[in-house]
Amino acid sequence: MRTDVFALRHIGIREEDLQPMLKTINVKNIEQLIVETIPDDIRLKEPLDLDAPMSEHEYLSHIQNLSEKNKVFKTYIGLGYHESFTPSVIKRNILENAGWYTAYTPYQAEIAQGRLEALLNFQTMISDLTGMELANASLLDESTAAAEAMSMLFEVRDRAQKKNNVVKFFVSEEILPQTLSLLQTRSTPIGIELVIGNHEEFSFTEDFYGALLQYPGKHGQVHDYAAFVAKAAEKNIKVAVAADILSLVLLTPPGEFGADVVVGTTQRFGIPLGYGGPHAAFFATKEAYKRNIPGRIIGVTKDTDGKRALRMALQTREQHIKRDKATSNICTAQVLLAVMAGMYAVYHGPKGLQYIANKVHSAAVTLADSLEKLGLYQLNTSYFDTIIVKADAAKVKPIAEKNEMNFWYVDADTISISLNEATSLKDVQLIVDVFAEVLGKDTLILDELTTDNKIGSSVTRTSSFLNNVVFNSYHSETALMRYIKRLERKDLALNHSMISLGSCTMKLNAASEMLPLSMARWANIHPFVPIDQAEGYQIILKELEQDLNVITGFSGTSLQPNSGAQGEYAGLMAIRAYHESRGEGHRNICLIPASAHGTNPASAVMAGMKVVVTKTDERGNIDVTDLREKAILHKDNLSALMVTYPSTHGVFESSIKEITKLIHDNGGQVYMDGANMNAQVGLTNPGTIGADVCHLNLHKTFAIPHGGGGPGVGPICVAEQLVPFLPGNPVIKTGGEKAITAISGAPWGSALVCLISYGYIKMLGESGLSNSTRTAILNANYIKNSLSGKFDVLYTGEKGRAAHEMIIDCRPFKEKGIEVSDIAKRLMDYGFHAPTVSFPVAGTLMIEPTESESVAELDRFISAMLSIREEIDEASIDNPNNALKNAPHTLEMITADEWQLPYSRQKAAFPLPYIAENKFWPSVRRVDETYGDRNLICTCAPIEAYMEA
Template sequence: MRLILRKTAYLMKTDVFASRHIGIREEDLQHMFKTVGVENLEQLIYETIPNDIRLKTPLALEAPMSEHKFLEHLQNLSEKNKVFTTYIGLGYHESLTPSVIKRNILENPGWYTAYTPYQAEIAQGRLEALLNFQTMICDLTGMELANASLLDESTAAAEAMTMLYEVRSREQKKNNVVKFFVSEEILPQTLSLLKTRAIPLDIELVIGNHETFEFGADFYGAILQYPGKHGQVNDYASFIAKAKEQEIKVAVAADILSLTLLTPPGEFGADVVVGTTQRFGIPLGYGGPHAAFFATKDAYKRSIPGRIIGVTKDTDGNPALRMALQTREQHIKRDKATSNICTAQVLLAVMAGMYAVYHGPKGLKYIAKKVHTSAATLADALEQLGVYQINTSYFDTITVKADATLVKPVAEKNEVNFLYSDDQTISIALNEATSLEDLQKVVAIFAEALDKDVIAIDVVKDLSAIAPVSQRTSPFLENVVFNSYHSETEMMRYIKKLERKDLALNHSMISLGSCTMKLNAASEMLPLSSAQWGNIHPFAPIEQAEGYQTMLKALEVDLNIITGFAGTSLQPNSGAQGEYAGLMVIRAYHESRNDSHRNICLIPASAHGTNPASAVMAGMKVVVTKTDEKGNIDVADLEEKVAKHADNLAALMVTYPSTHGVFESSIKHITKLIHDNGGQVYMDGANMNAQVGLTNPATIGADVCHLNLHKTFAIPHGGGGPGVGPICVAKQLVPFLPGNPVIKTGGEKAISAISAAPWGSSLVCLISYGYIKMLGEQGLRHSTEIAILNANYIKHRLSGNYEVLYTGEKGRAAHEMILDCRPFKQNGIEVTDIAKRLMDYGFHAPTVSFPVAGTVMIEPTESEGLAELDRFCSAMISIRKEIDEASAEDVDNVLKNAPHTLKMVTADAWKFPYSREKAAFPLEFVSDNKFWPSVRRVDDAYGDRNLICTCAPIEAYMEA
């Protein structure tokens, strides 16, 4: 063993970012080493990671920047972006983020550092904000049920196609009805994504004109665009009526702002309505992140994708919120799941919902009418120039016939982007930011291009170009929440009221195993508020996005270096989407070699729940392999399964280090076994925080991995999204990286799109770019080492109180560990009781009952300091004493009654056999920074039996 006493004194330098990102101080190390039982970090790493997979040389990354230099660098990069006034449309429009929302949500760690609201009692604020979002979507679409967001409009459309496929009638399933009609009006990026998702499921897409198309008995569904991609507002009532006659279900992709003026799709018979809420106050961000919406009928509540927020009650019968119908989700049903909880954009959904709260129904209608009358005024002015508009009914987009070869150079000279469908067709999509001066500028561009006199626009005329049959007559957003907070003071206080109900990283450590809740540094986040980064359309000419292109390409290179791979696609918008992308690339690779019969995907029993769900989506058959008594992959069982399926083996999905928190020493043997039998190895990157700088996927023998940039690379979880899940691939898979139909991306043999935008959620990639650039090789490596040290420190501190279920061969944990809580059942205590009691100590629970039921999985990350680790350990040890005091016969104890609310503790009556102090202030440190859960333990079963997912007056629910 080679021991190196590496100096870490750089952690004390104020201009070194690592000293701010890493929580452990130089003076803490010796104490921690003594507790863990090592001389130094090198010994700990040697005893944790198998030597045959250790990197032999440092990562070839650039020297780290200071925070000041990074911000200066990013400012210089942003100035290379040319922010044109853009009217391209195609589902993306400039939007104005109210400053009160930008400052108090987007820039507020109380909102952006929170985790997915599995622990409802400490997430009531976010849950209320998401209930507002769902209500807004239901009201505007005219549907009965909405989820709490999806990744983007195109993903939502693909989910609609697959959901309608799953809910086909018994007769349709019996007759293998697989045809799906797609209107030629659909957005191009949506069509590409529909193709991607249809291929592995053998769904046959038929693209055509909805006005002339005649259904046959071999169709199960259809999708329409409303308004169409060039702005035409069609009356779809007769089309949908014809579809219904043949039991064909119809999805509508709708523009959210237009629905304040247009007849909602639910009123003309739609079964599903999808779209994006980007234009409700969310920056363009070169493609994202943007929250999609998905609304449908109550009949499909068990099949709807994504999370649903529902109303229930707590132990005292008071109203409470929580995520409903979780039994649909992939972590429970695995390959049979109808929902993937990871495919959400919560922070963006919160912002969009707050946009509706702030503006209210009258404000939204005012904005929509201003956009529409601007479009009509522009059409009128252009007609006076002899430029005629061809849409017979439209909301915000006019399409004109003019010589694009003449107009385009003049427009670009004036820093304006239009959509050029062909040499004679130009579309102009107006937006909330369009002013009278902007309209005049557009007219001037056409006048100059066509050598005509300019027509003056003195005022936006009160014109309407929406056909009477398509005009909305029904009310919306009548609930009190959308009619109360229209001054900035009121709005600021409402946002703060909700924030106080949520526990986020700005309060205490969130030690969620496999979720890597680390610091989201302010210097990484600041650029997100810049207009130079926020106002670039994803389909703007690539030369206008030089700053973005430089950043994205550099990030791809750095991720290649970190993983050891040859190519990267940043397109996937979540880890789950990254899994799917990686498997589709593997599928394309096999097909290119005439091995399309290879469809078996081996997945260990310990794998993430998303793994089998993604494999099924990619058209593969899942074969589960066993784990041994130590939690490792059972190599003998794997060898048996490989031999059995060798001819059809497509891939192995493996998480490394394992979901059990162990670096399995047999990993290179396992990957070689798969390669020797014609398969490819997919490595789930969820636990990459234990690899960076010390080993990598290429070294262990993987061929593709996804990376959770919202875990390892510091993009904040935002309450359950945004996420970015790029895939990095070996040389042979590079040609198949995903493309985009509008802007060329991907490899030479690119698969069709995985998400709507060419580079996915480009805006938040700035965060990971900053994380890598400011840490550099040494900082990244040291972050990994400290993450492993922190985990092992907790492991040893809790020794004797909790049993760690699995460890490596030398008794070490990786960056996370599983504590076995099953023995406490003899005292009548379940793992849920421990999770709820931790709230009283001011902590979010670790990951509960995953990957082993009755356990908690703890991951401290490198960002936490020694004092916080000790507080957490003290809380866990104190809870263990409380467990020992409990008995199965006496359920009226401090754990079973947790969490304890302020209302409960300050009530005149106290009926419990323990003191108020023990309930609320069990340790001295708690009183110094007390967090009060706003509700008592929620009743999940009641909420699922009485499913309510919109915010009608809450008193009405409780009366019912």
């Protein structure tokens, strides 16, 4: 075996495995399988035009050389992004630990208790610092969180406001520019009217439903908003506040002056800048809005034995269930980053955070005092970390850059300087030296940071925070390391076993792809630095865009969307702008098959479209006759079709080109959901099937790890006519000539993790990518045929083949008293995470093995499923006391003195021999889903609870 070919490390199937697998599938070779799976009229005729693959060693050398092209200056730009220190214990044990970054979203709570506890810590931290009752488990970035606040407050307008069509939303001119751009994107399609102005001059009239304030303002001024919020409340105007998380250590929490929503980013709690992301945003609100808050909430419940357990609460709010009635399409979070930010607070505790915040503030005051002594005028009267000075920007900029520092140049004679955790006394001295040089004066020598305070007494925090035990227990590295490990052991991730989730593509996240994330020259770049300081990033992002163009068969790509759902929305907004540019803005009908992912209809509604659902036939395919009727019926107003390909049912539908032509003939554009792109790469593509735009899930097909529920990246690739409308950014120019406004806060979204997909493509090359696709299809069909006769596969292609995933029907087992959830929980005892449960069909499991798994792992999974099938046969609806109904079985159960179940302990915990070699123990028994919703608790218990106990 060649040791320098990355594809042989990424793809789990060996040459010697092929013949037995092909025999099981009943084909002579893989090519025969592909011919029988993918319609011939959409097969690519030529290989993808991509660079030759690099070895892992060549790639790491290459990425190191590219990093040297980035200039890592001391950056004081601010605008929502600040350098921070990632504690090494968190970097090594979470960011660089596959046990944390390869886990999936905690839908199976019993094997995700560690992650859930870390997220509960995060929610507690946010609730404490914001002064709000309820926080979610993170959102994508500050700007999208602010847009979600605007939308949520629009949704919760009272009956009179809705009746009177109250649609105005006030936005303070102090708001961050990228946030304003995103509010403009989100507001127009759903009929919200933005009014931007000075909050001190705002007229509190009854034609406004909400307002958004920035705290501190974009250039650092800390306003006392208490009177504003009180007046707004009198007029039934709800107020959202975008707040800096570190400043809330010293400033009055918005919840204490009456805010209805508080949003922001936790990036400065130990998360690398990464040229814009990924970073965990936060969203906190009043408990009255618990049914409306977007994203995920972690809640406390109990398990079968009454033991405390955690789970995702109130999932009935999610767009998977609400579909076109959803007010948000958010189906993910930034879990890995939220875990890191929460651990930052655990490690430092309240006193540590106070020390950091005070040090940052002292540095800002010291700088302001020094510059004033040099004769410069500083405008802010009350500030935390940012000062604004009057000086000649044209003279300051070249001298600052010569000294490798970046400021924010507001205008020709106004400069904003934001200091941060990484700013030392020496750094303050260097800034003073720059301004002294500009003025032609002798510099001032600084001996220490001042202890003066420039935060007004009316906005100074007096309340305590982070009083819970968890934030006051793990302040040594040894203690935190062990706490992190204790949580990690409660979670099943890809470093333990295959996670065969359909539609989610849980493939290998190779170490060589991940290593660059820890390199300082990639991690420490602010998203708004001058382009020439990010040359390495620019090379990678442009090449990644070009490679994705080639792979999809399209003409342009935007990497800005920072989740798959954001990509859906971006694609639809590009289509909307295209129609408007042609004088056809009335086109607003979006056709969506009944089998579509729940985010599809939610995204369409957010884009201002009206959803018309089309039927699927008895084989699960799009009903072309019904689609034709509806396309013709709505031809004058048809905007788009949203289609997933291969279908959500894991089938390459042979009618796809007929379908796309039908839409084009009736004036619409075709949006392809890229969730199943892992079955296309190198063999077919969206351009070939006739689509106009697709989003890609880089956290699925292109190897960015799921991180327990995020980060994700959802770029859009578009045909030539849509290229002019790719999204822009108000600070750094990106996008097309007629760019729509921002989709996420940073110009290139979560740029740091795009390095992973870049490495994935560069190391695999054309042959590795196409062989990955072939192997994914091979593995799916191997499992399908191995389970044949024991489980019914719900849908297949015309020749009986599955694509890269298949759906097995568990509904017949109800006659034995067995539900699909029982199978999911029992798989935990066998050491596996369940496949996707009840999506897209209730009562089913959707299995996707990916190309990264070995035949031995596939066989273990098959053995587990066949063993469970025998247990189903043994079950009886009259006797529910069986291993399936009692699953999962914990170590506490198995080692208890008493055992009163009608089957053995061995059957409960070790039903097959392989399990003993690597047993994974669920840390709780089956969780009570409804109890947690009826008794909603979303924060850690306060220290008093432990004292009382």
